[in-house]
Structures are given as structure tokens and as C-alpha cells.
Amino acid sequence: MTMKWSSVFSSFRIIKVALLLLLVSCTGSKMEPYVYGQEFEAYLEAIDAKLDFEKVILLPLDSCGLCVEQVLEDLQKSNQGFSVIFSGEKNSPDRVEKAKKLFQKENLQIIIDENSKSKSFDLNAFSPIILDVSKKEYSYASLSPQNSPEYILD
Amino acid sequence: MRNSLIAAILVLSGCTQNAENVTFHEELVHQFGEQKTLIHSETRTILIDSLSLPFYDYFQLINRDESPYLVGFNRQSVSLDFIPLRQGDAIDHLVFADDGPNAVDADLDIIHLFSEDSIVTIQDRALRFKVLNREGKLINSYRKTIRDFKGVEMYPVSYSYLGQWPVFLDSVWVLPVYPDLNVKKKLYYERNKFMIYDPVKDEVVDEFGAYPQMYRGDNYFDVLREPNLTPTPQGTFLVTFPADPGIYEYQLDSDTVIYHRYEEWGRFFNEGVDRDADLQQFVNHYISSAWFQQLIYDPFREVYYRFGKEQQDLRKSDGEKNTAFDAEWKIFLLDKDLNPMGAYSLDSKRFNPLFTFVSKEGLFIYDNQREHDDEMVFGIFQLSDY
Structure with a gap:
């Protein structure tokens, strides 16, 4: 016993x-190796963007609604430096309004992919992702409502 | 006279494990002959109000005082929008409550109007299904226990935008379901896809729709895994998978499944991507490969329409990526015995194959060419000889 x-x-x-x-x-x-680094660099060239920060958020506004909402809210609260690239063709006015408010934040570099060129590149970004481009080998994580604060908030 | 012939009636070509029983496959080989096509006979513009949407992913056709209505589930305002297909009839809305016992979730999986006073709503992981009346008030709710014959809980869902719909019969419902398993694992594909559910007894009385072998191996198909369910006038059920050119015909209470084989559709045999592939690899495959979508029965003309997307290059000559709608889409016509009887090339840049239905007037396909925001536009297609 x-x-x-x-x-x-x-x-x-x-x-x-x-x-x-x-x-x-x-x-x-927990970020995973990002195998689309070269495509990402070609994409930056295509939209004529130079990154100010080592953490980059690819934010297709027309993707997973809950994920986008959470990322927009967390970016509003965060003081960390991020380069944020907005894309998307059919965006809800509400989300666009929330996205516009981020323009006032000095810790963010906002880049707009006006013609949704992201769709022509292999970026594996069908919902928001965060990229770490500080090292030669890029790493990334998909952002969900659950993990977004962990990656974005201070 | 039939142009297409059934060339061979075979043979027990194999057997697969289907729940506890062994299911035998009988094979029918069909050959092609060109005979019929479709013609775009009319463009129907329906004026909609500001509460309606121009496009619905979940809808049903009903008759109100003998007038045909499209009833669309509006996920933005959480309402049912009753849109008349004929001019002169008024649009109507049934707006559901946001919270409380009468509430309906915008994320609803299945909604069905048995009548306007008996509207059933089903949500995949909810424990009960609800019945509401024409005022949106809850009349009743019933416990929902959907377990397959192995005792595994299955969740009802409907990929309606892929043409996958449940079938509601008088006494039982045939529901598309999914198990609580990782969709990338092989185990997911060992479950039957359709449960025959008795809502009075609250139990599954039968199940069918085993995944073909191609889905159970090392390849992965993401949304190209979701089969269509088409009831036939003979009382059988046709199950079609996007990656499999054949048609599986199930007769309830029978262990034999008829596999309708079409040699000419070999190019639609889809190999999927590696099971470890990421979403980008799958999306590229989705754009470039050939696959089938919905199979619709037209009871007015006694034909079937099967929608298929042809192969295309991933990129255009300027390097820009194609979309699935840049590909050539075909509507294959089958007679009531599932013999091919021609095809029609759909202009998928103009007509959206994701929003289609059949009425007495013909095959309706959503038309992207709207001139104003308050319009919902359809092309109406009719059968025609070549």
C-alpha cells in the first residue's frame, strides 16, 4: 500500500x-526559422521599404479577424519598436480606423503595401506574423489572439 | 439517346474499413461524349437594401407564397435576410438577439429553415442545438451528442462556401462533421465524414463517407480535404472529394459503395502537398493544381453540375501570382445516371463559382459585375445542345 x-x-x-x-x-x-527570407527581401524591394527595426510585423488587414484586432490593440499599447507592414485588399473600415491610429505612435514604423504586392511573394503570412530580422537567419512566429501580447507588449 | 456509355460494370475492386463494417467498392466506368453545354441566358439584378449583403456564404432557397426567396445568413448583422429572386417582392430580415437565450452566434456552423417557424441552428462545439421561430424567439433547444461508432465525439460543420451542405430529411439529418484531432495527422482521415443523426433519439444511427486512400498517406490537402454531399432522387448519397475525380455513391443500409470512375478526369487527380508543408506551400499548390468543387443536382432538368478548377501556372508572365479564379473553371454536366454529357467553360473572373444554386429558372451563379452597391447580380444558365 x-x-x-x-x-x-x-x-x-x-x-x-x-x-x-x-x-x-x-x-x-518561441520563434521558428523563417525559410522565406529571400522572398521577404525581394518584397521589401518591391514596395520600396527600408526597415527601421529588427522586429517586423506583417499585418494583412483582410485576414483572420480576431488575430488582426488583437495585434492592432497590442500595438496601440506597446512601447517597443516595430516595423509594421499593412497589406490587404478588402478591409473593414473599423480595422482601417484602428490601423490609422498607429500612425501617431513614434515607436512604430508604418509601411503600407498599397497594391497588396504581398500576395505575389511567398511570405507565409496569411494571418499576422512577427519576424525577427536581427540575425542572418530570420525567425518568425504566427500571431494569434492568445500569443500576440507575449510578442508585442513590453 | 445516351451518348456516354457505361463501359464496364465491375467488380469488387477492393474493400475499405468503414467503422466496424467492411465496405465493398463496386466500380462503374463512365465514358465521355459531348452533347450538351450551358448558355448564359439571363443576367438577374436584384435590388438589395442596406441591411442585406451582396454575397452570402451560407444560404437556402425557400418559397414564400410560391415566390422563390434566397435566405442568406448575414454574419455581420446576425440576421436572416429574405431576398426575393423575382422583382416586386419585398426584402425581409429576421434579426437575431445578441445575447440571452434567443441569441445566435455570428460564427454559426449550420442553420436550416424547416419552416419559418422552425429554424434550427447548430454550432460545432455547443452542447445543444436550438429551434427558433419567425420572431427569432427560442422555441426549444435539444441536447446534441454526436459520436461516431467508435465513440469519438464529432463536431458538425458545413464548409458551405466549398459547396458542402448538410442534408435534412424528414426523420434524420445527414451532417458533415470533423473529429477533435489534428487535421495534419493521418488519424484525422480515418473517421467517416458524414453522420446520420436522429435528433429525436439524439444519436447517430449510421455514418459514411470514408476518406479515399490518397488522403490517408503522406500527402496533405488542407481545405481540399472537404467532401461534398449530394442527395440523389433515387435516395442514394453522392460523396465527392476535391482531390479525387471519381464519385462515391452510398446507399444507406448497404455495405456496397459504387465508385463512378471517369478516365477523362484523370488530370484532376490531385496529389496534395507534403504532410509537413507549411501554409504557403499549400496555397501555391491550391492556386496551381486542378481540383473539383461542388456537385449540384438540378431536379428541374434532371442533370448534375460538377464544378472543377483546371491546372494553371502559379505566376503570370509578369511574375505576379495568379489566384484560383485566374484558372479556367469548368462546369461538367452529368445526366441522372451520372454519365457525362458535356462541359461549359465558366468565365471565373466574372462569375464566382463559390455562390451557386439551382432554381426552376436555371443554374444561378454569382456575377461580380455589379454596377451599384445596392445590387446582387446573378447569371442564369440553361442547358443547351452544342
Whole structure:
């Protein structure tokens, strides 16, 4: 009986450790290698953009509504420096209004892809993504309503 | 006289595991002959009000006092918009409550009007389905337990913009479902796609629509995984997959599935992308490869229309990427026995194959050429000899 309880306890401890590890891995910024670096650079050239910051947010305003809303809200609150590239063809007026408010923020460089040239490049950005271009090998993460604050807020 | 012939009636070509039973495939090979096509006979412009949308992803055709109406689910205002297909009849709206027991979610998966006083709403992960009346008031709600024969919970959904619709019969509902599994894993494709659900007993009484072998291997198809369900006048169900040129015909209470094979459609056999591919790789494949979309039965003319997108280059000559609508789209015509009887090349830059339906007047296809914002425009197509 004692053996049984101790083994239950030890397995509970293992589960707890596993849960802790899981939580750590969930909260840490986990960016994956971005294999479309060259295409991204060609895209910047096509829209004639030079980046001011090492963190870049590709924000197709006509994509996943909840993700876009959250990213726009978090950018409004954040004091971190980001280059933000807006694209999208059919945008809801509400989102465009929220996006326009970001122009006043000095910590953001806003770039507008007026002709939605992003659609002609392989960028793997069908919803908002954040790119880290500080190293030779770029890395990225898809932004969702759940993880957006983690990447954008200070 | 039939131009197309059934060349071979075969054979037990194989068997697949379908829930607990073994399902036998019988194969019918169909050959092509050109006989009919479609003609664009009319452009129908319907004046809409500011509360209506010009395009609906979820809709139903009903008759009101013998006048045909398109009932569109408006996800912006969370309402049902009753839009008359004939001039002179008035537009009507049933606006649902935002919250409380009468509330309807904009993200709704399935809505069906049995009558205007019996409107059923189903949301994939909700525990109950609701019945509302013509005032949008909740009349009743029922527990919903959809589990396949292996006991796995399945969630009802309808990819209506891909032509995938549920079928509501008198006593049972045939619902497209998905399991709570990672869509990229092979296990996802081992479940049947359609559940026959008895809402009174609150149980699944049968299931069908096994994924073909091509979906169960190393290749991945993303949204090109979603099959269409088409009831036939004979009481059977046709299941078509975007990547598979054939048509699977299911008869309920039978272990035999008839596979209708069309050699001429070999070019539509789609290989998908690698299972590890990212979304960009899939989207490029979606743009460039050939696949099928909806199969619609036209009871007025006793023909089927099968929409297919042909292959195209990923990029135009100037380097700009094509979209799926830059490709050539075909509407294949099949007679009531599923023999091919011609095809029509659809101008997909003008007509949107994602918003189509059949009425007494013909095949309606959404027309992008609107002159004003208060218009909803359709092309009406009729059968014609070559």
C-alpha cells in the first residue's frame, strides 16, 4: 500500500514537473526559422521599404479577424519598436480606423503595401506574423489572439 | 439517346474499413461524349437594401407564397435576410438577439429553415442545438451528442462556401462533421465524414463517407480535404472529394459503395502537398493544381453540375501570382445516371463559382459585375445542345 501511494506521489511530481516545463515553453517566445527570407527581401524591394527595426510585423488587414484586432490593440499599447507592414485588399473600415491610429505612435514604423504586392511573394503570412530580422537567419512566429501580447507588449 | 456509355460494370475492386463494417467498392466506368453545354441566358439584378449583403456564404432557397426567396445568413448583422429572386417582392430580415437565450452566434456552423417557424441552428462545439421561430424567439433547444461508432465525439460543420451542405430529411439529418484531432495527422482521415443523426433519439444511427486512400498517406490537402454531399432522387448519397475525380455513391443500409470512375478526369487527380508543408506551400499548390468543387443536382432538368478548377501556372508572365479564379473553371454536366454529357467553360473572373444554386429558372451563379452597391447580380444558365 505504501509503495502504491509513493509511486502515485512520484508520478504526480513527474506530471507537475512536466506541466511546469510545458508552461515555460508556452510562455517563452518561441520563434521558428523563417525559410522565406529571400522572398521577404525581394518584397521589401518591391514596395520600396527600408526597415527601421529588427522586429517586423506583417499585418494583412483582410485576414483572420480576431488575430488582426488583437495585434492592432497590442500595438496601440506597446512601447517597443516595430516595423509594421499593412497589406490587404478588402478591409473593414473599423480595422482601417484602428490601423490609422498607429500612425501617431513614434515607436512604430508604418509601411503600407498599397497594391497588396504581398500576395505575389511567398511570405507565409496569411494571418499576422512577427519576424525577427536581427540575425542572418530570420525567425518568425504566427500571431494569434492568445500569443500576440507575449510578442508585442513590453 | 445516351451518348456516354457505361463501359464496364465491375467488380469488387477492393474493400475499405468503414467503422466496424467492411465496405465493398463496386466500380462503374463512365465514358465521355459531348452533347450538351450551358448558355448564359439571363443576367438577374436584384435590388438589395442596406441591411442585406451582396454575397452570402451560407444560404437556402425557400418559397414564400410560391415566390422563390434566397435566405442568406448575414454574419455581420446576425440576421436572416429574405431576398426575393423575382422583382416586386419585398426584402425581409429576421434579426437575431445578441445575447440571452434567443441569441445566435455570428460564427454559426449550420442553420436550416424547416419552416419559418422552425429554424434550427447548430454550432460545432455547443452542447445543444436550438429551434427558433419567425420572431427569432427560442422555441426549444435539444441536447446534441454526436459520436461516431467508435465513440469519438464529432463536431458538425458545413464548409458551405466549398459547396458542402448538410442534408435534412424528414426523420434524420445527414451532417458533415470533423473529429477533435489534428487535421495534419493521418488519424484525422480515418473517421467517416458524414453522420446520420436522429435528433429525436439524439444519436447517430449510421455514418459514411470514408476518406479515399490518397488522403490517408503522406500527402496533405488542407481545405481540399472537404467532401461534398449530394442527395440523389433515387435516395442514394453522392460523396465527392476535391482531390479525387471519381464519385462515391452510398446507399444507406448497404455495405456496397459504387465508385463512378471517369478516365477523362484523370488530370484532376490531385496529389496534395507534403504532410509537413507549411501554409504557403499549400496555397501555391491550391492556386496551381486542378481540383473539383461542388456537385449540384438540378431536379428541374434532371442533370448534375460538377464544378472543377483546371491546372494553371502559379505566376503570370509578369511574375505576379495568379489566384484560383485566374484558372479556367469548368462546369461538367452529368445526366441522372451520372454519365457525362458535356462541359461549359465558366468565365471565373466574372462569375464566382463559390455562390451557386439551382432554381426552376436555371443554374444561378454569382456575377461580380455589379454596377451599384445596392445590387446582387446573378447569371442564369440553361442547358443547351452544342
